[in-house]
Amino acid sequence: MLPLVLYDILSKLPGNSWSANPAKPRFVLSYKKLPFDTVFVEYCDIAPKMKEIGASPNKRDGSVVYTLPVLSDPNTGALITDSWAIAVYLDETYPENPVFPEGSRGLIRSFESAVDALLRAFLEFSLLRSSQILNERGQKFFINVREAFFGEKVDEWSPEGQKRDAQWEALEQKYYGSAKIWYEEIEGKWVMGDTFSYADIIFAAKSFWLKKVCWDDEWKRIASLHDGRWKKLLAEAEKECNLV
Ligand SMILES: N[C@@H](CCC(=O)N[C@@H](CS)C(=O)NCC(=O)O)C(=O)O
Known part of the structure; x- marks a missing residue:
């Protein structure tokens, strides 16, 4: 192959x-x-x-x-x-090791929309951090595209103070707070209980991104949330996917 x-x-x-x-x-x-x-x-x-x-x-x-x-x-x-x-x-x-268990595609698609909608409230913060890990050429382009999208200059995306605090509140309470409910709704490690699926990949990919782009103290804050369960879940998803 x-x-x-x-x-x-x-x-x-x-x-x-x-x-x-x-x-x-x-x-x-x-x-x-x-x-x-x-x-x-x-x-x-x-x-x-x-x-x-x-x-x-x-x-x-x-x-x-x-x-x-x-x-x-x-x-x-x-x-x-x-x-x-x-x-x-x-x-x-390549149907071996499916990521969409039979009949789950529609629901997983809705799950992705829900995750993306919750993320919107702190997107400016995450994209500010994303811009900072790009090379100069890429960074300029990225900022231009996103300034047009948000209708705000980069300095206004996530200034420290009230706006940044509200973004953190959305990240901790709405985004990871909702995830806590989803993951606690069923016994088992994954969104679908004992069955690993693309829903877990969607969620893990976001935590992976935040871990990569956030500053060390910011990632520590996320990693210690809800007794460290999101850091642990990311590590477990990476292991399940043979990435570590
Ligand atoms: N729905 C698309 C979204 C892809 C997307 O927006 N990718 C971004 C990077 S994460 C991109 O390539 N943006 C190029 C641009 O905005 O010019 C997917 O899931 O692949």
Whole structure:
């Protein structure tokens, strides 16, 4: 079998990998024990590079935008944009070790929407930290794109004080507070009890991202929340996916 190719976003961090959306297919590929190589692309080069390889653009709020992750599968010729479409493709093409237990896709899709909606309240903070781990060229581009998206200059995204405090409150109480309810609703380690699924990958990928982009004291704050359960859950998901 030829290795698949995952297009991910370059950063200054050791090992480069940091971004939540490309982390999801990385978790899936490793969980399924599929061989793959990663091509890291500078944020500002995503559109030209994806046009060059013939990848389809994505949609964001009605506009067309080239995004990562993209997966290329030389075994079938498939070239897929979007983390969700990639997960579905991988489960359908390589059914061993499924990440979507039978009949779960619709619910997991809703789960992802719920996670993303809760994240919105502290997105400016997380994206500020994300911008800070990019190389200069990538950082400039990233900030321009997100300033247009938020309608706010980068300095206004998450200034220390009331706004930052409210973002932390949303992160700790709404985001991880809701997750606590979901994960406590059923006995067992995962969202679906004893069955590991793409829902856990969605959630783990966000914690992975926060761990990578937050400053040490900020990650410690998240890691100690609810008796350390989110740090532990991330470590367990990484282990389940053969990433550590
Ligand atoms: N729904 C998409 C979202 C992908 C996405 O927004 N990717 C970001 C990086 S995390 C991106 O490539 N952005 C490029 C840009 O905004 O120009 C997915 O899950 O793959």
